Amino acid sequence: LLYVHSKLLIADDRVVICGSANLNDRSQLGDHDSEIAICIEDPREIDSYMVGRPWRATEFAASLRRQLFRKHLGLLPPQDFTRPDRNFEPIGVPNAYDWGSREDEAVVDPLSLDFLSLWNTTARTNTEAFERVFHPVPSDKVRNWKQYDEYFSRFFPTGKDAKEERGKDAKKPSQWKLGHVVAEEFPGGVAEVKDVLSMIRGTLVEMPLLFLKEEDMAKEGLTLNAMTEEIYT
Structure with missing residues:
Protein backbone atom coordinates (compact mmCIF):
# COMPACT_ATOMS: atom_id res chain seq x y z
CA LEU A 1 0.00 0.00 0.00
CA LEU A 2 1.17 3.53 -0.78
CA TYR A 3 0.20 6.28 1.63
CA VAL A 4 0.44 9.67 -0.08
CA HIS A 5 1.78 11.95 2.64
CA SER A 6 3.22 14.96 0.82
CA LYS A 7 4.32 17.92 2.89
CA LEU A 8 4.54 20.37 0.00
CA LEU A 9 2.25 22.98 -1.57
CA ILE A 10 3.34 25.06 -4.56
CA ALA A 11 0.78 27.76 -5.40
CA ASP A 12 0.66 29.32 -8.88
CA ASP A 13 4.41 28.72 -9.35
CA ARG A 14 4.93 31.66 -6.99
CA VAL A 15 4.68 30.52 -3.35
CA VAL A 16 6.01 27.37 -1.66
CA ILE A 17 4.80 25.99 1.66
CA CYS A 18 6.76 22.94 2.80
CA GLY A 19 6.87 21.06 6.07
CA SER A 20 4.25 19.79 8.47
CA ALA A 21 1.87 22.22 10.17
CA ASN A 22 -1.30 20.23 10.75
CA LEU A 23 -4.08 21.68 12.89
CA ASN A 24 -5.79 18.60 14.26
CA ASP A 25 -6.60 17.10 17.66
CA ARG A 26 -3.49 14.95 17.82
CA SER A 27 -1.16 17.83 16.98
CA GLN A 28 -2.66 20.20 19.56
CA LEU A 29 -2.49 17.89 22.59
CA GLY A 30 1.04 18.99 23.42
CA ASP A 31 2.47 15.51 23.89
CA HIS A 32 2.20 14.05 20.38
CA ASP A 33 3.44 15.51 17.07
CA SER A 34 5.59 18.58 16.61
CA GLU A 35 4.49 20.86 13.78
CA ILE A 36 6.72 23.11 11.69
CA ALA A 37 6.53 24.49 8.16
CA ILE A 38 8.09 27.26 6.09
CA CYS A 39 6.55 29.63 3.55
CA ILE A 40 8.96 30.66 0.77
CA GLU A 41 8.26 33.71 -1.42
CA ASP A 42 11.09 34.37 -3.87
CA PRO A 43 11.38 38.00 -5.09
CA ARG A 44 13.07 36.87 -8.33
CA GLU A 45 10.40 36.68 -11.05
CA ILE A 46 10.63 34.84 -14.38
CA ASP A 47 8.47 34.66 -17.52
CA SER A 48 6.34 31.53 -17.65
CA TYR A 49 2.92 30.27 -18.75
CA MET A 50 -0.28 29.26 -16.96
CA VAL A 51 -3.39 27.94 -18.74
CA GLY A 52 -1.77 28.87 -22.05
CA ARG A 53 -1.24 32.52 -21.11
CA PRO A 54 1.90 34.47 -20.12
CA TRP A 55 2.47 34.31 -16.38
CA ARG A 56 4.95 35.82 -13.94
CA ALA A 57 6.26 33.01 -11.76
CA THR A 58 9.03 33.10 -9.18
CA GLU A 59 12.30 31.32 -9.82
CA PHE A 60 12.38 29.07 -6.75
CA ALA A 61 8.75 27.94 -6.88
CA ALA A 62 8.75 27.35 -10.64
CA SER A 63 12.05 25.46 -10.73
CA LEU A 64 11.05 23.28 -7.75
CA ARG A 65 7.68 22.39 -9.27
CA ARG A 66 9.19 21.69 -12.69
CA GLN A 67 11.99 19.58 -11.21
CA LEU A 68 9.49 17.46 -9.26
CA PHE A 69 7.18 17.04 -12.24
CA ARG A 70 10.08 16.00 -14.43
CA LYS A 71 11.16 13.45 -11.83
CA HIS A 72 7.67 11.93 -11.78
CA LEU A 73 7.58 11.87 -15.60
CA GLY A 74 11.09 10.48 -16.05
CA LEU A 75 12.38 13.66 -17.73
CA LEU A 76 15.49 14.28 -15.62
CA PRO A 77 18.86 13.80 -17.36
CA PRO A 78 21.39 11.42 -15.77
CA GLN A 79 24.20 12.98 -13.78
CA ASP A 80 27.63 12.31 -15.30
CA PHE A 81 30.07 11.90 -12.41
CA THR A 82 32.96 12.64 -14.77
CA ARG A 83 31.55 16.11 -15.46
CA PRO A 84 30.54 17.54 -12.06
CA ASP A 85 28.47 20.72 -11.94
CA ARG A 86 26.81 22.81 -9.23
CA ASN A 87 24.37 20.01 -8.49
CA PHE A 88 27.27 17.98 -7.08
CA GLU A 89 28.07 20.63 -4.49
CA PRO A 90 27.01 20.47 -0.80
CA ILE A 91 24.28 22.56 0.81
CA GLY A 92 24.90 26.27 0.37
CA VAL A 93 25.60 26.14 -3.36
CA PRO A 94 22.43 26.80 -5.43
CA ASN A 95 21.47 23.97 -7.79
CA ALA A 96 21.72 24.51 -11.53
CA TYR A 97 18.51 24.17 -13.56
CA ASP A 98 18.35 23.75 -17.34
CA TRP A 99 15.86 26.52 -18.15
CA GLY A 100 14.52 26.29 -21.70
CA SER A 101 15.55 22.69 -22.35
CA ARG A 102 13.11 20.42 -24.19
CA GLU A 103 12.30 18.62 -20.94
CA ASP A 104 11.77 21.92 -19.13
CA GLU A 105 9.44 23.20 -21.84
CA ALA A 106 7.33 20.05 -21.47
CA VAL A 107 6.38 21.00 -17.90
CA VAL A 108 6.33 24.82 -18.09
CA ASP A 109 2.53 25.13 -18.05
CA PRO A 110 0.97 22.63 -15.60
CA LEU A 111 -2.55 23.45 -16.86
CA SER A 112 -2.00 23.23 -20.61
CA LEU A 113 -3.72 20.48 -22.59
CA ASP A 114 -0.37 19.18 -23.87
CA PHE A 115 1.01 18.82 -20.35
CA LEU A 116 -2.15 17.19 -18.98
CA SER A 117 -2.05 14.71 -21.86
CA LEU A 118 1.60 13.88 -21.11
CA TRP A 119 0.86 13.55 -17.38
CA ASN A 120 -2.21 11.33 -17.76
CA THR A 121 -0.74 9.18 -20.53
CA THR A 122 2.43 8.54 -18.54
CA ALA A 123 0.44 7.66 -15.43
CA ARG A 124 -1.77 5.24 -17.40
CA THR A 125 1.17 3.54 -19.14
CA ASN A 126 3.13 3.15 -15.90
CA THR A 127 0.10 1.82 -14.03
CA GLU A 128 -0.65 -0.78 -16.69
Missing part, protein backbone atom coordinates in the same frame (compact mmCIF):
# COMPACT_ATOMS: atom_id res chain seq x y z
CA ALA A 129 2.98 -1.95 -16.76
CA PHE A 130 3.21 -2.29 -12.98
CA GLU A 131 -0.12 -4.14 -12.83
CA ARG A 132 0.88 -6.47 -15.66
CA VAL A 133 4.10 -7.52 -13.93
CA PHE A 134 3.62 -7.15 -10.17
CA HIS A 135 -0.14 -7.38 -9.36
CA PRO A 136 0.08 -4.43 -6.93
CA VAL A 137 -2.77 -3.52 -4.61
CA PRO A 138 -4.66 -1.28 -4.28
CA SER A 139 -5.71 -1.41 -7.94
CA ASP A 140 -8.76 -0.24 -9.88
CA LYS A 141 -8.97 -3.78 -11.27
CA VAL A 142 -10.08 -4.90 -7.81
CA ARG A 143 -13.63 -3.72 -7.02
CA ASN A 144 -14.62 -6.46 -4.52
CA TRP A 145 -13.11 -9.23 -2.39
CA LYS A 146 -13.72 -11.86 -5.08
CA GLN A 147 -11.66 -9.87 -7.55
CA TYR A 148 -9.05 -9.33 -4.84
CA ASP A 149 -8.65 -13.10 -4.47
CA GLU A 150 -8.41 -13.60 -8.23
CA TYR A 151 -5.98 -10.74 -8.77
CA PHE A 152 -3.78 -11.06 -5.68
CA SER A 153 -4.52 -13.61 -2.95
CA ARG A 154 -4.44 -16.73 -5.12
CA PHE A 155 -0.97 -15.80 -6.31
CA PHE A 156 0.49 -14.32 -3.13
CA PRO A 157 -0.98 -15.93 0.01
CA THR A 158 0.07 -14.22 3.23
CA GLY A 159 -0.01 -15.01 6.94
CA LYS A 160 -2.04 -18.09 7.86
CA ASP A 161 -3.02 -18.73 4.24
CA ALA A 162 0.64 -18.88 3.22
CA LYS A 163 1.45 -21.46 5.91
CA GLU A 164 -1.52 -23.61 4.90
CA GLU A 165 -0.54 -23.35 1.24
CA ARG A 166 3.01 -24.51 1.99
CA GLY A 167 1.68 -27.34 4.11
CA LYS A 168 -0.41 -28.77 1.27
CA ASP A 169 2.55 -29.61 -0.91
CA ALA A 170 5.97 -28.68 0.40
CA LYS A 171 7.64 -29.81 -2.84
CA LYS A 172 5.42 -27.71 -5.09
CA PRO A 173 7.36 -24.65 -6.33
CA SER A 174 5.94 -21.22 -5.55
CA GLN A 175 4.30 -19.32 -8.39
CA TRP A 176 6.63 -16.47 -7.60
CA LYS A 177 10.04 -16.21 -5.97
CA LEU A 178 11.02 -12.56 -6.00
CA GLY A 179 9.27 -9.31 -6.79
CA HIS A 180 5.69 -10.60 -7.13
CA VAL A 181 6.25 -11.78 -10.70
CA VAL A 182 4.07 -14.79 -11.61
CA ALA A 183 6.19 -16.96 -13.89
CA GLU A 184 3.27 -18.59 -15.73
CA GLU A 185 2.12 -15.18 -16.99
CA PHE A 186 5.38 -14.60 -18.86
CA PRO A 187 6.14 -17.48 -21.23
CA GLY A 188 8.88 -15.33 -22.73
CA GLY A 189 10.72 -15.31 -19.41
CA VAL A 190 12.84 -12.45 -18.13
CA ALA A 191 13.07 -10.82 -21.57
CA GLU A 192 9.29 -10.44 -21.70
CA VAL A 193 9.21 -8.95 -18.20
CA LYS A 194 11.89 -6.44 -19.18
CA ASP A 195 9.98 -5.47 -22.32
CA VAL A 196 6.94 -4.55 -20.24
CA LEU A 197 8.94 -2.72 -17.57
CA SER A 198 10.85 -0.76 -20.23
CA MET A 199 7.64 1.17 -20.94
CA ILE A 200 7.76 2.77 -17.47
CA ARG A 201 8.88 6.39 -17.31
CA GLY A 202 9.54 8.06 -13.98
CA THR A 203 7.44 7.20 -10.93
CA LEU A 204 3.97 8.49 -11.82
CA VAL A 205 0.98 6.15 -11.49
CA GLU A 206 -2.79 6.58 -11.29
CA MET A 207 -4.44 6.72 -7.88
CA PRO A 208 -6.71 3.64 -7.57
CA LEU A 209 -9.91 5.41 -6.53
CA LEU A 210 -12.10 2.40 -7.42
CA PHE A 211 -10.29 -0.13 -5.20
CA LEU A 212 -12.91 -2.26 -3.34
CA LYS A 213 -15.58 0.19 -4.52
CA GLU A 214 -18.28 -2.47 -4.32
CA GLU A 215 -17.54 -3.37 -0.69
CA ASP A 216 -18.95 -1.58 2.37
CA MET A 217 -15.71 -0.77 4.18
CA ALA A 218 -17.44 1.43 6.78
CA LYS A 219 -18.90 -1.54 8.64
CA GLU A 220 -15.51 -3.24 8.92
CA GLY A 221 -13.92 0.06 9.85
CA LEU A 222 -16.09 0.66 12.91
CA THR A 223 -14.38 -1.94 15.08
CA LEU A 224 -10.97 -0.98 13.74
CA ASN A 225 -11.50 2.68 14.59
CA ALA A 226 -12.61 1.80 18.11
CA MET A 227 -9.42 -0.14 18.72
CA THR A 228 -7.12 2.53 17.30
CA GLU A 229 -8.87 5.62 18.64
CA GLU A 230 -6.25 6.23 21.32
CA ILE A 231 -3.42 6.12 18.78
CA TYR A 232 -4.88 8.78 16.51
CA THR A 233 -6.28 11.26 19.05
Whole structure:
Protein backbone atom coordinates (compact mmCIF):
# COMPACT_ATOMS: atom_id res chain seq x y z
CA LEU A 1 0.00 0.00 0.00
CA LEU A 2 1.17 3.53 -0.78
CA TYR A 3 0.20 6.28 1.63
CA VAL A 4 0.44 9.67 -0.08
CA HIS A 5 1.78 11.95 2.64
CA SER A 6 3.22 14.96 0.82
CA LYS A 7 4.32 17.92 2.89
CA LEU A 8 4.54 20.37 0.00
CA LEU A 9 2.25 22.98 -1.57
CA ILE A 10 3.34 25.06 -4.56
CA ALA A 11 0.78 27.76 -5.40
CA ASP A 12 0.66 29.32 -8.88
CA ASP A 13 4.41 28.72 -9.35
CA ARG A 14 4.93 31.66 -6.99
CA VAL A 15 4.68 30.52 -3.35
CA VAL A 16 6.01 27.37 -1.66
CA ILE A 17 4.80 25.99 1.66
CA CYS A 18 6.76 22.94 2.80
CA GLY A 19 6.87 21.06 6.07
CA SER A 20 4.25 19.79 8.47
CA ALA A 21 1.87 22.22 10.17
CA ASN A 22 -1.30 20.23 10.75
CA LEU A 23 -4.08 21.68 12.89
CA ASN A 24 -5.79 18.60 14.26
CA ASP A 25 -6.60 17.10 17.66
CA ARG A 26 -3.49 14.95 17.82
CA SER A 27 -1.16 17.83 16.98
CA GLN A 28 -2.66 20.20 19.56
CA LEU A 29 -2.49 17.89 22.59
CA GLY A 30 1.04 18.99 23.42
CA ASP A 31 2.47 15.51 23.89
CA HIS A 32 2.20 14.05 20.38
CA ASP A 33 3.44 15.51 17.07
CA SER A 34 5.59 18.58 16.61
CA GLU A 35 4.49 20.86 13.78
CA ILE A 36 6.72 23.11 11.69
CA ALA A 37 6.53 24.49 8.16
CA ILE A 38 8.09 27.26 6.09
CA CYS A 39 6.55 29.63 3.55
CA ILE A 40 8.96 30.66 0.77
CA GLU A 41 8.26 33.71 -1.42
CA ASP A 42 11.09 34.37 -3.87
CA PRO A 43 11.38 38.00 -5.09
CA ARG A 44 13.07 36.87 -8.33
CA GLU A 45 10.40 36.68 -11.05
CA ILE A 46 10.63 34.84 -14.38
CA ASP A 47 8.47 34.66 -17.52
CA SER A 48 6.34 31.53 -17.65
CA TYR A 49 2.92 30.27 -18.75
CA MET A 50 -0.28 29.26 -16.96
CA VAL A 51 -3.39 27.94 -18.74
CA GLY A 52 -1.77 28.87 -22.05
CA ARG A 53 -1.24 32.52 -21.11
CA PRO A 54 1.90 34.47 -20.12
CA TRP A 55 2.47 34.31 -16.38
CA ARG A 56 4.95 35.82 -13.94
CA ALA A 57 6.26 33.01 -11.76
CA THR A 58 9.03 33.10 -9.18
CA GLU A 59 12.30 31.32 -9.82
CA PHE A 60 12.38 29.07 -6.75
CA ALA A 61 8.75 27.94 -6.88
CA ALA A 62 8.75 27.35 -10.64
CA SER A 63 12.05 25.46 -10.73
CA LEU A 64 11.05 23.28 -7.75
CA ARG A 65 7.68 22.39 -9.27
CA ARG A 66 9.19 21.69 -12.69
CA GLN A 67 11.99 19.58 -11.21
CA LEU A 68 9.49 17.46 -9.26
CA PHE A 69 7.18 17.04 -12.24
CA ARG A 70 10.08 16.00 -14.43
CA LYS A 71 11.16 13.45 -11.83
CA HIS A 72 7.67 11.93 -11.78
CA LEU A 73 7.58 11.87 -15.60
CA GLY A 74 11.09 10.48 -16.05
CA LEU A 75 12.38 13.66 -17.73
CA LEU A 76 15.49 14.28 -15.62
CA PRO A 77 18.86 13.80 -17.36
CA PRO A 78 21.39 11.42 -15.77
CA GLN A 79 24.20 12.98 -13.78
CA ASP A 80 27.63 12.31 -15.30
CA PHE A 81 30.07 11.90 -12.41
CA THR A 82 32.96 12.64 -14.77
CA ARG A 83 31.55 16.11 -15.46
CA PRO A 84 30.54 17.54 -12.06
CA ASP A 85 28.47 20.72 -11.94
CA ARG A 86 26.81 22.81 -9.23
CA ASN A 87 24.37 20.01 -8.49
CA PHE A 88 27.27 17.98 -7.08
CA GLU A 89 28.07 20.63 -4.49
CA PRO A 90 27.01 20.47 -0.80
CA ILE A 91 24.28 22.56 0.81
CA GLY A 92 24.90 26.27 0.37
CA VAL A 93 25.60 26.14 -3.36
CA PRO A 94 22.43 26.80 -5.43
CA ASN A 95 21.47 23.97 -7.79
CA ALA A 96 21.72 24.51 -11.53
CA TYR A 97 18.51 24.17 -13.56
CA ASP A 98 18.35 23.75 -17.34
CA TRP A 99 15.86 26.52 -18.15
CA GLY A 100 14.52 26.29 -21.70
CA SER A 101 15.55 22.69 -22.35
CA ARG A 102 13.11 20.42 -24.19
CA GLU A 103 12.30 18.62 -20.94
CA ASP A 104 11.77 21.92 -19.13
CA GLU A 105 9.44 23.20 -21.84
CA ALA A 106 7.33 20.05 -21.47
CA VAL A 107 6.38 21.00 -17.90
CA VAL A 108 6.33 24.82 -18.09
CA ASP A 109 2.53 25.13 -18.05
CA PRO A 110 0.97 22.63 -15.60
CA LEU A 111 -2.55 23.45 -16.86
CA SER A 112 -2.00 23.23 -20.61
CA LEU A 113 -3.72 20.48 -22.59
CA ASP A 114 -0.37 19.18 -23.87
CA PHE A 115 1.01 18.82 -20.35
CA LEU A 116 -2.15 17.19 -18.98
CA SER A 117 -2.05 14.71 -21.86
CA LEU A 118 1.60 13.88 -21.11
CA TRP A 119 0.86 13.55 -17.38
CA ASN A 120 -2.21 11.33 -17.76
CA THR A 121 -0.74 9.18 -20.53
CA THR A 122 2.43 8.54 -18.54
CA ALA A 123 0.44 7.66 -15.43
CA ARG A 124 -1.77 5.24 -17.40
CA THR A 125 1.17 3.54 -19.14
CA ASN A 126 3.13 3.15 -15.90
CA THR A 127 0.10 1.82 -14.03
CA GLU A 128 -0.65 -0.78 -16.69
CA ALA A 129 2.98 -1.95 -16.76
CA PHE A 130 3.21 -2.29 -12.98
CA GLU A 131 -0.12 -4.14 -12.83
CA ARG A 132 0.88 -6.47 -15.66
CA VAL A 133 4.10 -7.52 -13.93
CA PHE A 134 3.62 -7.15 -10.17
CA HIS A 135 -0.14 -7.38 -9.36
CA PRO A 136 0.08 -4.43 -6.93
CA VAL A 137 -2.77 -3.52 -4.61
CA PRO A 138 -4.66 -1.28 -4.28
CA SER A 139 -5.71 -1.41 -7.94
CA ASP A 140 -8.76 -0.24 -9.88
CA LYS A 141 -8.97 -3.78 -11.27
CA VAL A 142 -10.08 -4.90 -7.81
CA ARG A 143 -13.63 -3.72 -7.02
CA ASN A 144 -14.62 -6.46 -4.52
CA TRP A 145 -13.11 -9.23 -2.39
CA LYS A 146 -13.72 -11.86 -5.08
CA GLN A 147 -11.66 -9.87 -7.55
CA TYR A 148 -9.05 -9.33 -4.84
CA ASP A 149 -8.65 -13.10 -4.47
CA GLU A 150 -8.41 -13.60 -8.23
CA TYR A 151 -5.98 -10.74 -8.77
CA PHE A 152 -3.78 -11.06 -5.68
CA SER A 153 -4.52 -13.61 -2.95
CA ARG A 154 -4.44 -16.73 -5.12
CA PHE A 155 -0.97 -15.80 -6.31
CA PHE A 156 0.49 -14.32 -3.13
CA PRO A 157 -0.98 -15.93 0.01
CA THR A 158 0.07 -14.22 3.23
CA GLY A 159 -0.01 -15.01 6.94
CA LYS A 160 -2.04 -18.09 7.86
CA ASP A 161 -3.02 -18.73 4.24
CA ALA A 162 0.64 -18.88 3.22
CA LYS A 163 1.45 -21.46 5.91
CA GLU A 164 -1.52 -23.61 4.90
CA GLU A 165 -0.54 -23.35 1.24
CA ARG A 166 3.01 -24.51 1.99
CA GLY A 167 1.68 -27.34 4.11
CA LYS A 168 -0.41 -28.77 1.27
CA ASP A 169 2.55 -29.61 -0.91
CA ALA A 170 5.97 -28.68 0.40
CA LYS A 171 7.64 -29.81 -2.84
CA LYS A 172 5.42 -27.71 -5.09
CA PRO A 173 7.36 -24.65 -6.33
CA SER A 174 5.94 -21.22 -5.55
CA GLN A 175 4.30 -19.32 -8.39
CA TRP A 176 6.63 -16.47 -7.60
CA LYS A 177 10.04 -16.21 -5.97
CA LEU A 178 11.02 -12.56 -6.00
CA GLY A 179 9.27 -9.31 -6.79
CA HIS A 180 5.69 -10.60 -7.13
CA VAL A 181 6.25 -11.78 -10.70
CA VAL A 182 4.07 -14.79 -11.61
CA ALA A 183 6.19 -16.96 -13.89
CA GLU A 184 3.27 -18.59 -15.73
CA GLU A 185 2.12 -15.18 -16.99
CA PHE A 186 5.38 -14.60 -18.86
CA PRO A 187 6.14 -17.48 -21.23
CA GLY A 188 8.88 -15.33 -22.73
CA GLY A 189 10.72 -15.31 -19.41
CA VAL A 190 12.84 -12.45 -18.13
CA ALA A 191 13.07 -10.82 -21.57
CA GLU A 192 9.29 -10.44 -21.70
CA VAL A 193 9.21 -8.95 -18.20
CA LYS A 194 11.89 -6.44 -19.18
CA ASP A 195 9.98 -5.47 -22.32
CA VAL A 196 6.94 -4.55 -20.24
CA LEU A 197 8.94 -2.72 -17.57
CA SER A 198 10.85 -0.76 -20.23
CA MET A 199 7.64 1.17 -20.94
CA ILE A 200 7.76 2.77 -17.47
CA ARG A 201 8.88 6.39 -17.31
CA GLY A 202 9.54 8.06 -13.98
CA THR A 203 7.44 7.20 -10.93
CA LEU A 204 3.97 8.49 -11.82
CA VAL A 205 0.98 6.15 -11.49
CA GLU A 206 -2.79 6.58 -11.29
CA MET A 207 -4.44 6.72 -7.88
CA PRO A 208 -6.71 3.64 -7.57
CA LEU A 209 -9.91 5.41 -6.53
CA LEU A 210 -12.10 2.40 -7.42
CA PHE A 211 -10.29 -0.13 -5.20
CA LEU A 212 -12.91 -2.26 -3.34
CA LYS A 213 -15.58 0.19 -4.52
CA GLU A 214 -18.28 -2.47 -4.32
CA GLU A 215 -17.54 -3.37 -0.69
CA ASP A 216 -18.95 -1.58 2.37
CA MET A 217 -15.71 -0.77 4.18
CA ALA A 218 -17.44 1.43 6.78
CA LYS A 219 -18.90 -1.54 8.64
CA GLU A 220 -15.51 -3.24 8.92
CA GLY A 221 -13.92 0.06 9.85
CA LEU A 222 -16.09 0.66 12.91
CA THR A 223 -14.38 -1.94 15.08
CA LEU A 224 -10.97 -0.98 13.74
CA ASN A 225 -11.50 2.68 14.59
CA ALA A 226 -12.61 1.80 18.11
CA MET A 227 -9.42 -0.14 18.72
CA THR A 228 -7.12 2.53 17.30
CA GLU A 229 -8.87 5.62 18.64
CA GLU A 230 -6.25 6.23 21.32
CA ILE A 231 -3.42 6.12 18.78
CA TYR A 232 -4.88 8.78 16.51
CA THR A 233 -6.28 11.26 19.05
